[in-house]
Amino acid sequence: MIAARLRDVFRSRLIWPVIALVALLVTNVIKSPGFLSIRVQDGHLFGSLIDILRNGAPIVLVALGMTLVIATRGIDLSVGAVVAISGAFALSIVGDAPDPNDLGVVLGAAAASIVFAIVLGSWNGLLVSVFGIQPIIATLILMTAGRGIAMLITEGQILTVSSAPYKVIGGGYWFALPASIIIAGVMFALVAILTRKTALGMLIESVGINPEASRLAGVSARVIVWTVYTFSAVCAAIAGLMISSNVTAADANSAGLWIEMDAILAVVLGGTSLAGGRYSLTGTLIGAFVIQTLTTTVYSIGIAPEITLVFKALVVIAVCLLQSPVMNTRITKMRMRRRRTPAVAPTRATVS
Amino acid sequence: MTATTNRPAGAEPGRGGTAGGGSDRAAGAGLLMSGRRREAGRRAAGGGTPPGGSGATGQHGIAEWLGAVVSSRYASVLVTLALLIVTFAVGSIRYEGFFSGQVALNLFVDNAFLIVLAVGMTFVILTGGIDLSVGSVVALSTMIAASLLQSGWSPPWVILIVLIVGTTLGLLVGLVIYYFDIQPFIATLAAMFLARGFCYVISTNSISIVDPFFTAMADARIPVGPGLKITPSVIVALIVVAIAFVVLHYTRTGRTVYAIGNGGPSAMLMGLPVRRTKVLVYAISGLCSAIAGVLFTFYTLSGYSLTAVGMELDAIAAVVIGGTLLTGGSGFVLGSVLGVLVLGLIQTIISFEGTLSSWWTRIVIGSLLLVFIILQRVLTLRRR
């Protein structure tokens, strides 16, 4: 019976973002009835929904890494900077190559970017897990310095490189679908499999819920924490490749600006608590699409796009307040009052 | 008693400071100068002109002074002071026209707003919190000021409204942290978003300011010596620093700020008004951000929603470099001023260098922040 109730609660965690997503979609359909239609043109799928998926892909990726970091009671503010660095690094390699249109060059550049991100992520992980610096501060350092590094790579210019294979990452199509959707989908599936088919997911949650108890159970928290920060940077780097490819330019200043906000928002919306512990990848996925749909909706129904940010901020505040310990106890109390059944009493009595 | 127990912990940084200050100046500013040391040496040896002598004696004195008081609680501030002086000396040797009173004063002129911002941040960090919203509040302040002036409001009212908005926002953040027991960084992160959003709502374009009072404040120069001038903003900033100093050191509220930062239930068990003070520091930080916003409009004469992006990082870096522990409880507002000056000096050096692009600033600030954070960790661990 308890389990059933829990399942309800768990379900209700996902239900809110789903309702938000549906409400947004319905708003769009009312405003423009053709919103949901998807048409095929030149063997590619087009439509507003596809746009939402495509534009949401970078947020999904960054939020994916962020989910795992947050599950360990951490936070990664440096993802925006990593996005900028990876785009700049890859494009500078492609740009310097004799033939920017060579597929090998593009793949090499992408791989190099990801390796660079692994270095940056391990750096964050080192500061958090070995030096014991608070995650916000540790990642703040890379957030600050990272844009500078990106600027250094682009030499202060906005790098523009025309390379057909590179363009595919963010703007091309595979199997009639935008490549970015497929990349994000594959990453999502990989993470889901990696965390749920290995013990990584459980150990991450265990470290996030009770680090001391985990340590005494022999969990090597350091390795776990290190891994999630590295992984977060890798996700950000792939997002960076996508963003730079989509606009065929690397802008060290504005690439990935505020994306850490969007990612945190997506995670929080998806029902993962910022206090760490249990996480939901599906929730994050839905959360990311809520954000992207929101952005699209604001444009399509003619609200000044400037308001999006205010709106997002209010949503973050509302969700955080709902998740706060104070509200939790209040809600629990309300429930307890409602269920003043004797069935609860004996279990309570045995609790020490 | 202090001296005997503390000496082992304090001694090493002291020695480090001495080495950096005395034998090899460049090493002291290694972050900035790595790889350029040789060049500097060559210049100095090749009859490089003015201030080498005076600089050297000055540093010698400081090295001794450092050694004497390194075990005190001012050690971290003194490290920053030494860093400041060494950096300034390095700049003076490397660049023509660097060693002048006006260059030093310009550090205040160009960073008056950052000083005010760092003062507010010092309060918050001393309690063990953090305020990520300050940059956005600065931007919002410039936007409110510019748009109200544009629609014909008179400057005193505009400034008053800006200050009220900033303080209110800070107060709200404080109350949210207080009532809902939310981690400060999340609450201020949301406020950062919100303030930036309000900027966009006001306008996405830059609004320039033509109000005579504001332009007068921007152009005014107050002579403070032969050929030396400062702006009214500097005076405002110094007044804010002075008030903050008095509040932190001579009022119970100030001491409670320190007590809270000590962590744990001590402050509450000692019967201090912990919760009220916790709310208050965010209101203070909001007020300081608003004042900084006004000073920033004096400096730029415009309002722009994308201005001051990342300024919260500068403020945090200044506070940390100024010797305030990120975990709270220890630090000085004057240290934060020194921190701002260090950041300003780095910027000045980079602009003097000419060939070095301005984005080096970010990297150097980030590295400096890292070095100081690790220093803090090492020192606190050793003290334990």
Add this chain to the structure above:
Amino acid sequence: MSVAVDPVPLVEMSHISISFPGVKALDAVDFRMFPGEVHSLMGENGAGKSTLIKALTGVYGIDSGTITLDGEPLVIKSPAEAQNAGISTVYQEINLLPNLSVAENIMLGREPRRFGGIAWKKTRAMAAELLTQMRLDIDPASLLGSHSLAVQQLVAIARAIAVRARVLILDEPTSSLDADEVAELFRVIRSLKDNGVAILFVSHFLDQVYEIADRLTVLRNGALVGEYRIEEILRIELVRKMIGKEIAVLDDIDTRTRAQAVETETATATAVPFLEASGVGRKGSIEPFDVRISEGEVVGLAGLLGSGRTELARIIGGADRTDSGEIRIEGKPRRLSTARSALKDRIAYSSEDRKREGIIEDLTVRDNIVLALQADRGWFRRIPRRRQDELAASYIQALGIRPANPEALLRNLSGGNQQKVLLARWLAIAPRLLILDEPTRGIDVGAKAEIQRLVANLAEEGMSVLFISAELEEVLRLSHRIVVMRDRRKIADLPNEDVTVTEIMGLIASGADA
């Protein structure tokens, strides 16, 4: 109770009850203190000592009962109000501010002021005067954090009496002091007592209690056992009252273990023990000790709270580092510097603090059971789901975990069932040595009996067990050998042959000369 009638108690707490969700922390407890006396509050873990203190100092509100001070009814809602009423507290984990000066720590919140600001000179002078009064030579301008814990403790007392405290509560003030420092502290306490201050002295050290206290109150399981003058209660009686008596639940285990004890003793005398610690200690935590644990042997650790019993267990379990001595496992030297390395040697440590150091409350019963085994295998080699389910199901059945649902979140289980899940977690790694620190505390009698039976069975199958419990009957019933701890020292190591509870209590209560 045969207490000589003093005129008016300074503090009188009558019928105080306090409940927390699921627990009655204090049940109609009476407590009183007279001016100019040192009163000791005695009791084991969970007796309600700290709850009573927190009720008196306004940290917790009381559900029912009354408090009077000097005959006047008193309602205290916060520590500040308690202070204003003249009740000051020095907590065990000295709640002062190491980052501020000694003077400030004494005067904070009541500094003299000038022009609205703090008058520092006067503040320092006042602090200095107070310290001189206490005959302490401490520079008031120095940072508190630069002083030893003993000095900090004395500063805390200085702060407490700076408000003209009439009641001074000292919670475990001597737990980190050496003998000289204790003497210094007692000197200060006596002079305060002479000035008419009522002092509540809480300590685990019986010697100290007998040295300084005039009167004592014993609590057990949130209820009052009694109030006694120090000269009318013998140590052994006191220990008995603190620990209490329990009806033997498992008499069969009792006899079986004792028969086996002799047998094990002779069998393992020559063989290499599974674990042998020699001269292992940790500064400020436990004096160097020797301990041998043979295969299939249950070693019981007896001692009061704070006697070093938990510290010993933590060291062997790898939870704390040592700074002296050597641990050998099957004759080979080993460094058990982390719980992980101890687990590699198949030593499992189950902490006494179930909530903070045991359960992962938001994970399921199944996840909690497989956690240690999984951590040992590394994250990549996940235990196949089917195997996990088998493990969970078998332990749920074997230990009778309720609800019998592997998917239930651990936070929704009762304390006893959470404890069983933790046992299952350790059993799943097939430990060779299982360290159980108060595994039966705060759980109901049925679960307690099941856990005891389990321990006996495991030992019979060859597992070594180090068993800690505040209940001596339980220790005697289960152990083959008993190690007695007192004042952070191992004071006895005896085979459980004809040992009685009274004998052990005698050892625990024995004076410094014993």
